[in-house]
Amino acid sequence: MLYNDIKQPIRQFCFEGKYVCGEELRSGNINSTYRLEFITPDGSRKNYILQRINTVVFKDPYAVMENITNVISHIDRKLTEKGEDTSRRLLHFVSTKSGAYLYHDGADSFWRAYVFVDGVTAYNSIEDPKLFYEAGRGFGEFQKNLFDFPAEALHETITDFHNTKRRFYAFVAAIAEDRVGRVAELESEIDFLFDRRKMMSEIVDKIDSGILPVRVTHNDTKLNNVLIDDATGKAVCVIDLDTVMPGSSLYDYGDAIRFGASTAAEDEKDLSKITINMELFKLFTKGFVEEIANALTDEEIHYLPLGAKVMTCELALRFLTDYINGDEYFKINSPDHNLIRARAQMKLLTEIEAKYDEMVEYVDSLIKK
Numbered sequence: 157m158l159y160n161d162i163k164q165p166i167r168q169f170c171f172e173g174k175y176v177c178g179e180e181l182r183s184g185n186i187n188s189t190y191r192l193e194f195i196t197p198d199g200s201r202k203n204y205i206l207q208r209i210n211t212v213v214f215k216d217p218y219a220v221m222e223n224i225t226n227v228i229s230h231i232d233r234k235l236t237e238k239g240e241d242t243s244r245r246l247l248h249f250v251s252t253k254s255g256a257y258l259y260h261d262g263a264d265s266f267w268r269a270y271v272f273v274d275g276v277t278a279y280n281s282i283e284d285p286k287l288f289y290e291a292g293r294g295f296g297e298f299q300k301n302l303f304d305f306p307a308e309a310l311h312e313t314i315t316d317f318h319n320t321k322r323r324f325y326a327f328v329a330a331i332a333e334d335r336v337g338r339v340a341e342l343e344s345e346i347d348f349l350f351d352r353r354k355m356m357s358e359i360v361d362k363i364d365s366g367i368l369p370v371r372v373t374h375n376d377t378k379l380n381n382v383l384i385d386d387a388t389g390k391a392v393c394v395i396d397l398d399t400v401m402p403g404s405s406l407y408d409y410g411d412a413i414r415f416g417a418s419t420a421a422e423d424e425k426d427l428s429k430i431t432i433n434m435e436l437f438k439l440f441t442k443g444f445v446e447e448i449a450n451a452l453t454d455e456e457i458h459y460l461p462l463g464a465k466v467m468t469c470e471l472a473l474r475f476l477t478d479y480i481n482g483d484e485y486f487k488i489n490s491p492d493h494n495l496i497r498a499r500a501q502m503k504l505l506t507e508i509e510a511k512y513d514e515m516v517e518y519v520d521s522l523i524k525k
């Protein structure tokens with residue numbers, strides 16, 4: 157079954173050696189990702205990642221790849237200038253036999269492949285708190301390296317991706333349409349989000365009024381998107397660059413806190429397990445700010461916790477909107493998966509709101525006097 161899905165694309169890429177086996181990695185909610193193992197002529201094993209891009213979400217895969225390759229070349233130059241070996245520090249794409257980075261299978265599928273980074277782990281939850289400090293450093297360094305990348309050179313591959321204000325309008329439209337008749341059962345969830353609609357505009361309004369600058373950001377900074385070296389425990393490489401676009405530093409910081417400083421999974425059903433771990437919050441914040449303090453304004457640092465609040469609210473909104481629309485965007489593994497996710501994010505948001513002043517106090521203490 158699996159091999160049938162991938163055998164045609166496998167033949168298109170310049171992989172080294174002979175295909176041995178593959179497995180689907182199921183942690184992403186959008187693209188389909190496979191780890192492939194090859195055996196090279198000298199008998200050693202070589203691993204690759206093969207991905208099918210979801211073209212309902214990424215309507216222009218060429219634009220996505222152009223953004224990614226430009227961003228990678230920029231970071232490559234930065235690291236090389238510092239004398240670093242970039243072989244494990246960056247994604248290295250494998251070209252197709254016709255020398256491109258994308259293979260279009262003639263139907264509606266676009267495929268790409270890259271070299272698997274060995275000896276690293278993409279964590280889905282934090283086992284050792286130190287690792288979250290490292291994750292903060294990794295994402296901070298990523299943003300720092302893109303500080304002088306020209307934002308106008310990037311395609312906006314998903315329009316208004318983190319425009320939470322617009323996402324609220326989409327939510328309201330979905331409720332009005334009630335395509336699959338789910339709205340009646342969602343009164344308390346809908347009220348919860350309506351109560352917070354003012355907060356959803358806060359980052360966008362601060363960008364529009366110039367209080368927050370536009371940066372080149374990753375926009376999907378889940379813990380499992382920074383690879384941690386198994387031997388040294390250091391952040392090695394930031395992956396999943398599909399949504400690199402102009403944005404706010406608050407988005408990257410906030411999304412990472414939302415996912416990584418939560419005491420439970422993004423789709424935890426038992427809401428009593430979900431809160432924000434303040435030790436983890438502080439460790440990530442420290443790592444992130446240490447890396448980019450000089451590149452951020454004091455105002456940006458001050459407002460970082462607003463990122464955690466708005467991103468958590470945005471995800472609650474996105475999951476619930478998708479549930480109301482009949483689950484057309486995120487992959488689900490049960491009919492109520494998006495509702496479970498939305499409820500988990502709402503609980504997390506309540507916890508962040510309760511600790512918000514403490515979070516602001518902590519980030520303010522890191523602003524250099």
Ligand code: GN1
Pocket residue numbers: 183184185186187213375376396399422471
């Ligand atoms: C999606 O597929 P994945 O896990 O990299 C989504 C993110 C969400 C995330 C929630 C392009 O990311 O925005 O934060 O799910 N990516 C896109 O788990 O919508």
Ligand code: MG
Pocket residue numbers: 376396398
């Ligand atoms: Mg992603």
